[in-house]
Amino acid sequence: MQKQKSDTASLDAPEGVVGGAPLTVAIVGFGTVGRSVAKVLSSGMHPSLRLAMICNRGVERKKVDWVPRGVEWTESIEAVIGSDADIVVELMGGLEPAGELIRRSLQAGKSVVTANKQLIATHGIELLVLARRHKRELLFEASVAGGIPIVRAVREGLAGDRLFRIAGILNGTCNYILTRMDGAGLSFADALKEAQVLGYAEADPTADVDGYDARAKIAILIASGLGCQVNLDDIPCRSISSINNVDFMYARRLDCTIRQVSWAERAPGVDRQLFASVRPALVPLSSPLARVEGSQNLVTVQGEFGGANTFSGFGAGGDPTAVAIVSDLMSIARTGLGAEAHFVQQLEGQVSVGTDFTSPHYVRFTVADRPGIIASLATLLSAHGINIDAVLQLPGHDKAELPFVMTVEACPLSVLDAALADINALPFHVCRPMAVPILGAQGNS
Amino acid sequence: MQKQKSDTASLDAPEGVVGGAPLTVAIVGFGTVGRSVAKVLSSGMHPSLRLAMICNRGVERKKVDWVPRGVEWTESIEAVIGSDADIVVELMGGLEPAGELIRRSLQAGKSVVTANKQLIATHGIELLVLARRHKRELLFEASVAGGIPIVRAVREGLAGDRLFRIAGILNGTCNYILTRMDGAGLSFADALKEAQVLGYAEADPTADVDGYDARAKIAILIASGLGCQVNLDDIPCRSISSINNVDFMYARRLDCTIRQVSWAERAPGVDRQLFASVRPALVPLSSPLARVEGSQNLVTVQGEFGGANTFSGFGAGGDPTAVAIVSDLMSIARTGLGAEAHFVQQLEGQVSVGTDFTSPHYVRFTVADRPGIIASLATLLSAHGINIDAVLQLPGHDKAELPFVMTVEACPLSVLDAALADINALPFHVCRPMAVPILGAQGNS
Numbered sequence A, B: 001m002q003k004q005k006s007d008t009a010s011l012d013a014p015e016g017v018v019g020g021a022p023l024t025v026a027i028v029g030f031g032t033v034g035r036s037v038a039k040v041l042s043s044g045m046h047p048s049l050r051l052a053m054i055c056n057r058g059v060e061r062k063k064v065d066w067v068p069r070g071v072e073w074t075e076s077i078e079a080v081i082g083s084d085a086d087i088v089v090e091l092m093g094g095l096e097p098a099g100e101l102i103r104r105s106l107q108a109g110k111s112v113v114t115a116n117k118q119l120i121a122t123h124g125i126e127l128l129v130l131a132r133r134h135k136r137e138l139l140f141e142a143s144v145a146g147g148i149p150i151v152r153a154v155r156e157g158l159a160g161d162r163l164f165r166i167a168g169i170l171n172g173t174c175n176y177i178l179t180r181m182d183g184a185g186l187s188f189a190d191a192l193k194e195a196q197v198l199g200y201a202e203a204d205p206t207a208d209v210d211g212y213d214a215r216a217k218i219a220i221l222i223a224s225g226l227g228c229q230v231n232l233d234d235i236p237c238r239s240i241s242s243i244n245n246v247d248f249m250y251a252r253r254l255d256c257t258i259r260q261v262s263w264a265e266r267a268p269g270v271d272r273q274l275f276a277s278v279r280p281a282l283v284p285l286s287s288p289l290a291r292v293e294g295s296q297n298l299v300t301v302q303g304e305f306g307g308a309n310t311f312s313g314f315g316a317g318g319d320p321t322a323v324a325i326v327s328d329l330m331s332i333a334r335t336g337l338g339a340e341a342h343f344v345q346q347l348e349g350q351v352s353v354g355t356d357f358t359s360p361h362y363v364r365f366t367v368a369d370r371p372g373i374i375a376s377l378a379t380l381l382s383a384h385g386i387n388i389d390a391v392l393q394l395p396g397h398d399k400a401e402l403p404f405v406m407t408v409e410a411c412p413l414s415v416l417d418a419a420l421a422d423i424n425a426l427p428f429h430v431c432r433p434m435a436v437p438i439l440g441a442q443g444n445s
Helices: A002-007 A032-041 A077-082 A098-107 A117-133 A150-157 A172-184 A188-197 A212-225 A245-253 A318-335 A339-346 A373-383 A413-424 B002-007 B032-041 B077-082 B098-107 B117-133 B150-157 B172-184 B188-197 B212-225 B245-253 B318-335 B339-346 B373-383 B413-424
Strands: A023-028 A049-055 A072-074 A087-090 A111-114 A163-169 A256-266 A273-284 A296-303 A307-314 A352-354 A358-367 A388-392 A402-412 A429-437 B023-028 B049-055 B072-074 B087-090 B111-114 B163-169 B256-266 B273-284 B296-303 B307-314 B352-354 B358-367 B388-392 B402-412 B429-437
Touching: A023 A032, A023 A077, A023 A318, A032 A049, A032 A318, A049 A077, A049 A318, A072 A077, A077 A098, A087 A098, A087 A318, A098 A111, A098 A117, A111 A117, A111 A318, A117 A212, A150 A212, A150 A296, A150 A307, A150 B150, A150 B318, A163 A212, A172 A188, A172 A245, A172 A256, A172 A296, A212 A256, A212 A273, A245 A256, A245 A358, A245 A402, A273 A429, A318 B150, A358 A373, A358 A413, A373 A388, A373 A402, A373 A413, A402 A413, A413 A429, B023 B032, B023 B077, B023 B318, B032 B049, B032 B318, B049 B077, B049 B318, B072 B077, B077 B098, B087 B098, B087 B318, B098 B111, B098 B117, B111 B117, B111 B318, B117 B212, B150 B212, B150 B296, B150 B307, B163 B212, B172 B188, B172 B245, B172 B256, B172 B296, B212 B256, B212 B273, B245 B256, B245 B358, B245 B402, B273 B429, B358 B373, B358 B413, B373 B388, B373 B402, B373 B413, B402 B413, B413 B429
Parallel strands: A023 A049, A023 A087, A049 A072, A087 A111, A273 A352, B023 B049, B023 B087, B049 B072, B087 B111, B273 B352
Antiparallel strands: A163 A256, A163 A296, A256 A273, A296 A307, A307 B307, A358 A402, A358 A429, A388 A402, B163 B256, B163 B296, B256 B273, B296 B307, B358 B402, B358 B429, B388 B402
């Protein structure tokens, strides 16, 4: 039925547009986001879309009475694939069976809208090619930065530019933890606990705290905005768990704060390489990145012609994420098919990820104090060709476990890492030196 | 030729997409923006588009040698309309003959991309209906906020939401003047002069300073984002020229600064009414509106489901504006036709603009000081049912021309205006009292 519909679609009455029949939607995964999508689709706001089916394991306990009569409830994915729904909204999460659902839905002639960042970051290109082969759409605005329409912005609104840098706060959990450490002086452990109580962080917070969640999102933005396909594992992540309260005090002295920054930049002059990372970084208080509070998200993109554009809003939550999903559904209702094909063809193909970027760094040492420490650090840094910019030491710390900070001028990360390996062999450390890059106002280093 | 092309377009090879012939583009108006568009189109970045024709009065003196060979130069609009260009980029500005060019181009089967805010704000709906009738596109991203893809964001990226408020800094000239008055202590006259020297302001700055430029832009956002058609003249404008240096000092005391804010909000509970205005306002320093520096633009939109999303970037300039235009061109190349039809049909039709919105206000009095002034002001305000929030008086002013400020609690603007009319009849004023609203962090009052 779907096939027949699209083959006969005319320019006068694209599917879903007023005058045509509404497109029918099946939601697979009826958690927080799924319920919000159902709520928006049941609101009567969008006559070009009709909620037809809801699929979840143990569906009986999921049923609600506020969806329109006639919505079919099922726990069978087969029933979804075999239905005549025009579009499947995949909200299962994870690689499988979500991937299988999407593949088979596309093969069955359905378009797909998904919020699944891990799947799109890992298999997005393959799935987009499959969608194209079946002349269907695969849209994934909700997979990055929740309700902020950033995928559409970089793919369409800024399509006329050549973007070369994307930097963002893409994980609301980390941003919540870091802003609470900064604002309320909480320890990392206490801020994490608070985030868990409020439902911002999972019981196992690894994916958020260690950067894997944000890595999937920046990988999707790299493909969507910079036109490069990267191997997800090639993007280095560093955890925010090594950040300490004292780091915020020192950061303040440098007119900075600390954020988990997801960052990607085309290597200038090198065609098929880019730099990318997800890591805690010092950002100037004047930077848009520093102004993101709580669980908000922000993305700033830099283009050759248009300069910097910044986008911010709610990066998570049922309702904002549902806006992204319904906006994708409406895009399918509005324009029909064919847009994705263009996107896949514009990709440069696999590019390598450089990790040895050059930036100034903040290095916090924690030492058992004794004379000559600064001198020996300075000697080793100098031996590696690294220039010290400043040495900061705030009063009031125990001499037996004394934190102090050096900022060093821009050098390649590999050079700093080599110097720190040597430095780490010195006998006075209470814990390993902690180094983070100091970014500029636009998220560049 | 164009007609035949689109009738035979298949889903496999939409016009302009790789494999199809590139769409040909004619630029009408070869000033700063036109040159930037030509530069981007000549860069080889966009193989789906080919610059074919450039039209300008006195074209001989406009010719440049860096456009591809084969580009036709003309000073005849008839030649453009009669050409086989697929898309006309209208950069003449003003209502006519730009309107005539667009109408006849659409009638001749061409799509149109324009940066013309006055024309779209005044005749946009009529032109969109015409485009629809001829099955062609009319896109106008560049008409609002330069390189920020805000029209696409509210029409597509946030299409799934129901937006109810839009607030923004839409005029870079005013923002430059106000930030220079604030940051450098310049007088309005000196800041304006500086903006003129730098090319940010016209010799006749009326359209910028008095708000007419921003009014056209907010009207376009009202139609695009709130789905309401308004009469441009119904949106009240107040000039920033009444703002004085002393206002910035008082604003600082209130943790605020002053910006020209364009603002529109659906009247809650009233279906076919909205409030809108373009005027100077006090905005909290913590607000995104306060952080817009120099000639940058910013728009924050608030939706029922997605909450607030904020977009910022370069609101003017040849290259950023060219990005918006080329992104529109690529949208036509990518999706073909039909999207606009949907937009026009979603419009609610003409709605009335309410101007009597309720907000707290800042009122600056300038008086020849004598005893009893505060008492007589307080009596009159109280007679109108207005509560005084605070009275501020900074030291160091001449008693013969003494500025001081009252902030008053939220009241309808009509009530304040009536009170100020009575107050203005009192004998101690050196100049008329100056009142501006105090906005909240999201640009609401």
